[in-house]
Amino acid sequence: MKALLVVILCFISYDCFAKLVTYEPTSNMVGNNKYIHPSAEYKVELIQNGKTYPLFVYSMNALHYTNNSKTTAWVNFSFDAPVTIRVYNYTSHHNPAQVLPRSASIKTIQKNSIIEFVISKPGQYSVEYQTGIRIEHPLLIFANPLEKNIPNAADTSIIYFGPGFHSIGEKFIIPEGKKVYIHGGAYIKGQLYAENINDIEIFGRGIISGEDYAARTADHMINLKNASNVKIEGITMIHAPRFMITLSGKKHHIDNVKMMGWWFSTDGISAGEETLIENCFFKVNDDAVKLYQNKTETKNCVIWQMENGAPFQMGWNGTNDYSNCYVHDIEVIRVEHEWDNENEAVICAIHGGKGHKTKFLFENIRIDNSTWRIFHLVTKPNRWGQWNTERGSMSDMLFRNIEMYGGQKIPSLIMGHDAKHPVYNMRFENIIINGKKTKGDLGNFIIDKETTWGISFE
Structure with missing residues (x-):
């Protein structure tokens, strides 16, 4: 009896201390789905402790004619010990591979089409066989931490989406007191909604897709109104018709969410005050992070900004004053900007409201594969704001330790609309562009002296 007990305990212990978890989709998830399918470009395997584990490689086709990537492929797994990733490349591009972010310093061993x-x-x-801002067939590696507190499917406090396909409709309402778990083998088609309830949790390693809904007119993918203490963790979101996540209320935590969309108006995250956004991935075609509320912190994120929008947007509007936003330790691995639109910058504000934006800190940000501008900080009337003739300004912001590996084709712009709508007390420290520290020289910055003051470079 004692021997049997020991065997049982050892099995449970091994299961609890797993080093690698992979997720296999069921046939009804991708068999006849025109929006997601097995990749024709890549095969991926994981190698750990002498064992090889094949991964399912998801792929989806571009949906908008302006998209530079014709497909986007990805793999998804969880682990807590070193793992070797083997990639078989079946594309027509057999150049030496690079793995971004650059700061990860990942070295590849390449033999023919295998790395x-x-x-x-x-x-x-991001595994890439091309260089420059146009990458046609990227492969993304989503390497998650192991899940904690995986719920039981029989737990009545959990809305449990297990492995397989689930169609939940355009407005699946989360009941009060319920948590939503999306298994790593689950594929949900639909959108999640709640209003006037708190303590919502959405977590897991599965996929939620907005593929059936009209771009720019349908609702947001996760839309939680007046809902405080929201936690969203681990999931992958694709094909959003509008925002990936929009939350009102306060005290939200968004962690390790992977977002990939195609349309203009496919923004990443807009959340309430006192929100922490961390460890997330954005490949979106509008603003990745909306900094529209007090005490928003964004850290340790990886951003692939597509042809439209800004990785960090402080404008277009804002009737209320807000402050104390902190953005740090960010990897912007690609910026596909090519048009002279006013929202085309890494850090952007087109402030057209009467509010005062102040006390923002951006630091430790690296910008790769970008040829456009870093900053566009202006006050001006625009179609998204409610212009006030007497008020609307920005001040007391610090931008520190920001490096752009390439050069700017368009200089950064700092400008107020007039004397009543100034931009002032902006400090830039250790801003490196194409290997050189900038002192705000004309080639890199245009600063309107009539509507700004206290603009300093150190």
Whole structure:
């Protein structure tokens, strides 16, 4: 009897301390789905402790004619010990591979069309066989931490989406007191909604898709109104017709969410005050993070900004004063900007409201594969704001330790609309553009001296 007990305990212990978890989709998820399918460009395997584990490689086709990527492929797994990733490349591009972010310093071993590399910590990585801002067939690696507190499917406090396909409709309402779990093998088609309830949790390793809904007119993918203490963790979101996540209320936490969309108006995250956004991945075609509320912190995120929008947007509007936003330790791995639109910058504000934006700190940001501008900080009337002739300004912001590996084709712009709508007390420290520290020289910055003051470079 004692021997049997020991065997049972050892089995449970091994299961609890798993080093690698993979997720296999069921046939009804991708068999006849025109929006998501097995990749024709890549095969991926994981190698750990002498064993090889094949991964399902998801792929989806571009949906808008302006999109530079014709497909986007990705793999998804969870782990807590070093793992070797082996990639078989079936595309027509057989150049030496690079793995981004650059700061991860990942070295690849390449033999013909096969590469191997090792990762030792969770993160989001892009495997690329092309250079420049136009990458046609990227492969994304979503390497998650192991899940904690995986619920039981029989738990009545949980809305449990298990492996397989689930169609939940355009406005699936989350009941009060319920948590939503999306298994790593689950594929949900639909949108999640709640209003006037708190303590909502949405978590797991599965996929939620907005593929059936009209771009720019349908509702947002996760839309939680007046809902405080929201936690969203681990899931992958694709094909959003509008925002991926929009939350009102306050005290939200969004962690390790992967977002991929195609349309203009496919923004990433807009959340309430006192929100923490961390460890997320954005490949979106409008603003990735909306900094529209007090005490928003964004850290340790990886951003692939598509042809429209800004990685960090502080404008277009804002009738209320807000402050104390902190953005740090960010990897902007690609910026596909090519048009001279006013929202085309890495850090952007087109402030057309009467509010005063102040006390923002941006630091430790790296910008790769970008040829456009870093900053566009202006006050001006625009179609999204409610212009006030007497008020509307920005002040007391610090931008520190920001490096752009390439050069700017368009200089950064700092400008107020007039004397009543100034931009002032902006400090730039250790801003490196194409290997050189900038002092605000004309080639890199245009600063309107009539409507700004206290603009300093150190």
